Amino acid sequence: xxxxxxxxxxxxxxxxxxxxxxxxxxxxxxxxxxxxxxxxxxxxxxxxxxxxxxxxxxxxxxxxxxxxxxxxxxxxxxxxxxxxxxxxxxxxxxxxxxxxxxxxxxxxxxxxxxx
Amino acid sequence: xxxxxxxxxxxxxxxxxxxxxxxxxxxxxxxxxxxxxxxxxxxxxxxxxxxxxxxxxxxxxxxxxxxxxxxxxxxxxxxxxxxxxxxxxxxxxxxxxxxxxxxxxxxxx
Numbered sequence: 102x103x104x105x106x107x108x109x110x111x112x113x114x115x116x117x118x119x120x121x122x123x124x125x126x127x128x129x130x131x132x133x134x135x136x137x138x139x140x141x142x143x144x145x146x147x148x149x150x151x152x153x154x155x156x157x158x159x160x161x162x163x164x165x166x167x168x169x170x171x172x173x174x175x176x177x178x179x180x181x182x183x184x185x186x187x188x189x190x191x192x193x194x195x196x197x198x199x200x201x202x203x204x205x206x207x208x209x210x211x212x213x214x215x216x
Numbered sequence: 217x218x219x220x221x222x223x224x225x226x227x228x229x230x231x232x233x234x235x236x237x238x239x240x241x242x243x244x245x246x247x248x249x250x251x252x253x254x255x256x257x258x259x260x261x262x263x264x265x266x267x268x269x270x271x272x273x274x275x276x277x278x279x280x281x282x283x284x285x286x287x288x289x290x291x292x293x294x295x296x297x298x299x300x301x302x303x304x305x306x307x308x309x310x311x312x313x314x315x316x317x318x319x320x321x322x323x324x325x
Contacts, residue, residue, distance in 0.1 A: 134313075136313075142317070143302070143315045143316060143317040143318060144302065144304070144313075144315040145315070146312040146313055146314070146315075149312070157312065159312070160312060190257055192259065194259075203264075204261050204264055205249075205261055205313075206261065207251075207258070207259035207260070207261070209257065209258050210257050210258070210259075212257075
């Protein structure tokens with residue numbers, strides 16, 4: 102009965118390095134969302150996946166950000182050439198189906214610090 | 217783009233008080249969510265509304281579609297209710313949520 106899990110829980114990296122953040126959604130959930138929360142700011146949508154459809158990448162802040170999802174399971178958010186402004190908590194959520202009338206279940210987040 | 221505003225930004229109250237947090241948005245929506253973020257950062261979905269009112273335990277959420285406004289109420293507040301409460305909306309035909317900046321609630325014993 103696991104919920105959404107994310108790894109690592111914390112990541113400290115040097116400016117310019119690449120990082121990969123992982124999300125394991127709830128089994129059977131076809132929709133998966135990535136959000137970002139910078140310190141003192143609200144949540145920002147980054148990207149969402151629905152089944153085998155092309156993902157909606159419209160929230161990604163730059164071409165240094167990319168995400169993949171393997172079928173309807175694990176997703177990886179990759180940030181290349183990290184910058185200090187990338188420091189944030191990255192949250193993943195999943196829902197049974199994409200569609201905002203379906204409840205989203207959030208993971209615990211990955212806190213990324215770029216030094 | 218939908219603009220989402222929450223008020224108040226910060227709220228401190230005594231245990232037992234009735235709490236109201238407000239959310240206003242600028243463009244018609246398909247759904248509105250209330251989320252709770254605890255000090256450790258974990259987020260829990262409290263309610264999802266498209267009309268009317270929902271109740272869960274001591275929590276009540278209402279939405280007025282015509283006025284583009286929603287309220288979250290907490291009855292008989294308790295220190296464990298201390299958290300950031302976030303309102304989020306979705307526009308019609310759009311799967312993306314737009315979030316308010318949150319209301320930080322502190323309940324004093």
